[in-house]
Amino acid sequence: xxxxxxxxxxxxxxxxxxxxxxxxxxxxxxxxxxxxxxxxxxxxxxxxxxxxxxxxxxxxxxxxxxxxxxxxxxxxxxxxxxxxxxxxxxxxxxxxxxxxxxxxxxxxxxxxxxxxxxxxxxxxxxxxxxxxxxxxxxxxxxxxxxxxxxxxxxxxxxxxxxxxxxxxxxxxxxxxxxxxxxxxxxxxxxxxxxxxxxxxxxxxxxxxxxxxxxxxxxxxxxxxxxxxxxxxxxxxxxxxxxxxxxxxxxxxxxxxxxxxxxxxxxxxxxxxxxxxxxxxxxxxxxxxxxxxxxxxxxxxxxxxxxxxxxxxxxxxxxxxxxxxxxxxxxxxxxxxxxxxxxxxxxxxxxxxxxxxxxxxxxxxxxxxxxxxxxxxxxxxxxxxxxxxxxxxxxxxxxxxxxxxxxxxxxxxxxxxxxxxxxxxxxxxxxxxxxxxxxxxxxxxxxxxxxxxxxxxxxxxxxxxxxxxxxxxxxxxxxxxxxxxxxxxxxxxxxxxxxxxxxxxxxxxxxxxxxxxxxxxxxxxxxxxxxxxxxxxxxxxxxxxxxxxxxxxxxxxxx
Amino acid sequence: xxxxxxxxxxxxxxxxxxxxxxxxxxxxxxxxxxxxxxxxxxxxxxxxxxxxxxxxxxxxxxxxxxxxxxxxxxxxxxxxxxxxxxxxxxxxxxxxxxxxxxxxxxxxxxxxxxxxxxxxxxxxxxxxxxxxxxxxxxxxxxxxxxxxxxxxxxxxxxxxxxxxxxxxxxxxxxxxxxxxxxxxxxx
Numbered sequence: 227x228x229x230x231x232x233x234x235x236x237x238x239x240x241x242x243x244x245x246x247x248x249x250x251x252x253x254x255x256x257x258x259x260x261x262x263x264x265x266x267x268x269x270x271x272x273x274x275x276x277x278x279x280x281x282x283x284x285x286x287x288x289x290x291x292x293x294x295x296x297x298x299x300x301x302x303x304x305x306x307x308x309x310x311x312x313x314x315x316x317x318x319x320x321x322x323x324x325x326x327x328x329x330x331x332x333x334x335x336x337x338x339x340x341x342x343x344x345x346x347x348x349x350x351x352x353x354x355x356x357x358x359x360x361x362x363x364x365x366x367x368x369x370x371x372x373x374x375x376x377x378x379x380x381x382x383x384x385x386x387x388x389x390x391x392x393x394x395x396x397x398x399x400x401x402x403x404x405x406x407x408x409x410x411x412x413x414x415x416x417x418x419x420x421x422x423x424x425x426x427x428x429x430x431x432x433x434x435x436x437x438x439x440x441x442x443x444x445x446x447x448x449x450x451x452x453x454x455x456x457x458x459x460x461x462x463x464x465x466x467x468x469x470x471x472x473x474x475x476x477x478x479x480x481x482x483x484x485x486x487x488x489x490x491x492x493x494x495x496x497x498x499x500x501x502x503x504x505x506x507x508x509x510x511x512x513x514x515x516x517x518x519x520x521x522x523x524x525x526x527x528x529x530x531x532x533x534x535x536x537x538x539x540x541x542x543x544x545x546x547x548x549x550x551x552x553x554x555x556x557x558x559x560x561x562x563x564x565x566x567x568x569x570x571x572x573x574x575x576x577x578x579x580x581x582x583x584x585x586x587x588x589x590x591x592x593x594x595x596x597x598x599x600x601x602x603x604x605x606x607x608x609x610x611x612x613x614x615x616x617x618x619x620x621x622x623x624x625x626x627x628x629x630x631x632x633x634x635x636x637x638x639x640x641x642x643x644x645x646x647x648x649x650x651x652x653x654x655x656x657x658x659x660x661x662x663x664x665x666x667x668x669x670x671x672x673x674x675x676x677x678x679x680x681x682x683x684x685x686x687x688x689x690x691x692x693x694x695x696x697x698x699x700x701x702x703x704x705x706x707x708x709x710x711x712x713x714x715x716x717x718x719x720x721x722x723x724x725x726x727x728x729x730x731x732x733x734x735x736x737x738x739x740x741x742x743x744x745x746x747x748x749x750x751x752x753x754x755x756x757x758x759x760x761x762x763x764x765x766x767x768x769x770x771x772x773x774x775x776x777x778x779x780x781x782x783x784x
Numbered sequence: 785x786x787x788x789x790x791x792x793x794x795x796x797x798x799x800x801x802x803x804x805x806x807x808x809x810x811x812x813x814x815x816x817x818x819x820x821x822x823x824x825x826x827x828x829x830x831x832x833x834x835x836x837x838x839x840x841x842x843x844x845x846x847x848x849x850x851x852x853x854x855x856x857x858x859x860x861x862x863x864x865x866x867x868x869x870x871x872x873x874x875x876x877x878x879x880x881x882x883x884x885x886x887x888x889x890x891x892x893x894x895x896x897x898x899x900x901x902x903x904x905x906x907x908x909x910x911x912x913x914x915x916x917x918x919x920x921x922x923x924x925x926x927x928x929x930x931x932x933x934x935x936x937x938x939x940x941x942x943x944x945x946x947x948x949x950x951x952x953x954x955x956x957x958x959x960x961x962x963x964x965x966x967x968x969x970x971x
Contacts, residue, residue: 275951277970278938282820284862285938288870295817306820314817409958450953579960580953581971616968619933622845622910627946631967663815 231257231481232779233520234503236488236533239338240761241748241768242524243470244381248772249522250477254779257516258480259505261487261525262334263310265341267467271457273307282306298322302331302715303342307456311335311342321657321670328671329712330528336484337466338526339715339761342455345434345463345583346609347387348758349378349398353594358754361603364556364648367753368725368734371398377766385464385765386440388448389432396605397589397758403437405430406448409578411570411612411636412586418697419588426591426693431584431609434464434762443469450580463583485509489666490537491521491744493546499743499784506664520743520775520784524768527749528557528654531720532669534731534738534746535656547721547740553731555653556722557673558755561606561644562714563707564683566690568699570612570636577614577633585611588640588693590757592685602681603647606757608690610640638699642686643714645757646679652711654720673711683709716760718749736771743784747771825868829876834883836899838863841886844906845932851946854932862935879931882913882924889918943970 232254235245246258264270278284285307292300298315313332315322320330333339352371359366382401390405408416408430416428435448445461445468454463461468474480485508492502492515502515523530531554534547545553592605614633619626652674656667687706694702711717724730727739736751738744747768749760756763778784830838842854842863854860867876886909890898894905901909913921936942943949947970 277940277943277949277951279940279943282822283866283870284934286870288820289872289875290869291818291820309817309820317815317817406956407958412958450956451951575961575963576959577962577965577969578956578958579969580950580956581969582956582958619929621914622929623907624847624849627846627849633962633968 231255231516231518233257233522233775234259234516234518235522235524236503237338237523237525237529237748238336238466238471238482239333239524239526239748240340240343240464240466241764242338242522243340243466243474244765244768245522245524245745245747245772246474246480246482247470248769249520249776250474250479252772252776253479254520254776255479256474256481258474258482259486259488259503260336260338260482260484261508262336262338262484264484265311265335265337265457265467267457267461267465267471268459271459272310273456274453274459275451276307298329299331301329301710301713303455305455307453308342311337311455311457318662319668321660321668324657325670325672326674327710328673329710330669330671330717331712331715332526332529336482337471340465341457341467343761344759345454346587346759347382347389347400347432347434347464347762349400350374350756350758350763351396351398353396354754354756354758357604358648363603363754365722365724365726365729365753368723368730373734374763374766374770377770378762381762381765381769385434385469386436386438386445387432387434387762388430388437390430392427392429392589394427394589396594397607400432400762402432406433406435406437406582406584408586409582409612410573410576411638414570414573415612415638415694415697415699416586419693422696422698423693425595426588428586428588431587433584435583436462443472445469448583450582452581452583454583487664487666488525488533489513489664490533491518491523491546491741493537493741495539495546498741500741508664511664518743520779521745522768522772522775523744523746523750524748527718527720527752528669530746530748530750531654532656532666534721535654536667547731547738547744549740550728550730552650552722552729554655554720555650556648556719556753557652557654557671557711557717558646558648558719558752559673559711560714560716560755560757561642561646561675561679561683561686561709562716563709564642564686564690564704565639565707566608566641566687566694566702566704567637567639568694568702570638570699573636574633582611585609592682592689600685602678602685604645604678604682604757606642606644606682606686608640608642608686610638612636612638638694640690642683642690643716643757643759644679644682644686645755646675648719648722648754649676652719671711675709675711679709716749716755718752718755718760721746721750722753723751724753735774736767737775742778745771745775821869825865827868829864829867830880830883833887833897833899834880835860835864836897837883837887840899840906841883841910841928842932842935844903844910845929846936852941854936857936857939857941859932859935859939862939863931866931866935875927878920878923878927881920882918882928885918885920885924886910886913937970
């Protein structure tokens with residue numbers, strides 16, 4: 227047993243899958259653990275390709291089931307066709323009724339959020355890695371954009387990212403497959419918006435849904451079904467199942483265990499190394515410690531932080547990995563609850579054929595290109611699309627029925643994703659006495675948005691409205707709903723990277739300052755969160771960290 | 785070491801006593817999430833009369849024309865199933881109240897049970913409800929019509945006959961002429 231594995235990867239989502247692929251391909255024998263159920267590519271996508279009438283409850287979650295078991299997941303995108311990928315909030319709770327309100331929306335299946343993610347994939351910009359230092363906010367990133375460029379290239383070419391080259395400094399281009407096309411109404415908005423709001427752009431989305439086949443990976447391009455969250459048997463979008471798991475399995479060096487929840491890491495203070503991973507079989511409740519030479523902790527930003535916090539110095543209560551005092555702090559989530567919509571005149575001869583996942587994107591324009599003095603730091607982008615809904619019912623009977631055979635006007639809708647600053651006292655902690663069914667202390671969240679985030683949301687609303695009006699859209703309306711942190715499902719931080727071991731949990735490789743053989747390469751490591759979606763960056767950081775870890779291992783350093 | 789699940793949970797409950805979190809207490813009661821019921825309603829929502837009226841009114845809202853209507857699409861069964869097992873218990877109230885109000889009006893105005901009334905009489909009753917001229921009528925009409933539409937457009941008839949179903953579109957065209965199809969694509 228002691229020599230069974232060279233490395234243990236905890237979590238099998240976006241980051242864990244990449245860690246398993248890279249480590250096995252570099253010759254390591256790897257055990258990958260996931261607390262969730264097994265989901266095999268294709269065969270376990272129970273509702274892939276099924277119409278509503280073949281899905282329980284016509285694919286709407288029954289109210290009683292939401293209330294009893296999915297009362298947090300309902301704030302995400304749970305439905306009967308993807309229910310088995312989601313966490314059961316009754317069986318696996320956190321201290322959601324204490325602390326500040328936070329929606330911790332989690333998967334509980336092999337593949338993690340890679341099965342159910344939104345798939346919008348952007349590189350971070352040089353500015354994203356420099357702003358903390360220049361503004362003296364949070365902690366300086368110990369890496370810069372250039373450190374990640376080769377790794378972005380590497381993961382993008384492997385997974386397949388569709389998008390258009392734009393040469394924007396605030397949104398560097400990826401190694402793209404061709405973009406999914408805009409519809410006729412989006413092209414209209416693009417032309418008008420870019421004319422009436424000079425300097426602002428409306429571009430094709432950048433999406434980990436392929437527009438070209440990858441025959442060597444047995445993956446087909448997107449078929450425009452827009453049912454990604456149920457699992458895609460075509461393998462058209464990036465998921466662990468479609469992309470990284472087959473690669474890791476092909477090496478013959480991967481062991482994958484589902485239904486295996488990690489409670490904590492065993493640590494030897496003399497060597498300052500992890501010695502083992504304590505795992506509980508979620509079905510039998512049997513616990514065991516699996517010896518570990520190298521650990522990649524990729525359980526998700528919050529769960530990785532929880533596992534680290536629960537790895538405690540005996541009789542002390544403090545984590546082995548918290549000599550800096552920053553573990554659990556600087557937790558962030560994107561602002562998300564600002565939406566703007568309007569009608570697009572004309573083009574009523576046209577409709578959409580096919581159901582396109584994704585849409586269009588308006589990249590960040592605030593605090594770029596020397597703009598300053600607008601009352602808040604950082605910026606936001608908008609994700610949107612134009613579409614036509616079927617005509618609404620009028621009255622009843624044959625006239626109503628036949629009247630619904632047409633489409634209403636083109637409508638454009640968009641929502642802002644904005645950067646939240648890192649605050650030391652936006653933190654998570656372990657509950658003092660409440661534990662889950664495995665004896666693991668519950669997570670408690672004390673994360674709130676502050677003045678910068680509020681001002682940014684106000685600005686995103688007013689600028690969005692003004693921009694669409696100037697572009698000629700009609701009946702422009704907006705809403706700014708309460709954003710509960712966690713809403714964007716882009717929670718990050720908790721074990722930030724930094725150059726100074728007194729100020730951060732991880733070094734520039736995602737390696738724990740307090741344990742040389744522990745790498746944390748998911749969202750926990752982020753020292754700021756940009757305004758763009760993070761998963762692509764987790765992939766690049768994970769591949770880079772795996773490369774470094776194997777070099778250290780071969781050099782005998784860890 | 786194998787820990788017996790129930791013993792472990794019982795032990796935890798004893799250990800943490802009052803601080804045992806409500807979801808954990810419920811977890812002790814059952815580790816498997818409930819299965820979504822997809823058979824007949826677990827208990828009847830309607831009386832026989834209400835059921836017959838639901839069937840009749842569904843078809844008046846979404847009648848058989850050049851494509852099948854609500855009855856052929858299984859809409860009445862869907863409505864009762866939804867109200868029995870999928871919706872909130874409160875969602876039944878305006879539907880049942882509206883059905884009863886229509887029933888009462890039919891008996892006073894037409895001296896006949898509403899489900900046995902002529903299609904023209906049923907349309908008149910639905911119109912009264914729609915125009916708010918029956919107690920709770922407008923609320924009933926909105927909600928009932930929504931149930932009919934949802935049931936219909938998530939049925940096989942609605943998805944594949946009334947609308948155009950593309951299981952695997954295979955391509956995206958953002959400027960497709962409506963004149964090519966003259967109907968709506970199922971989502």
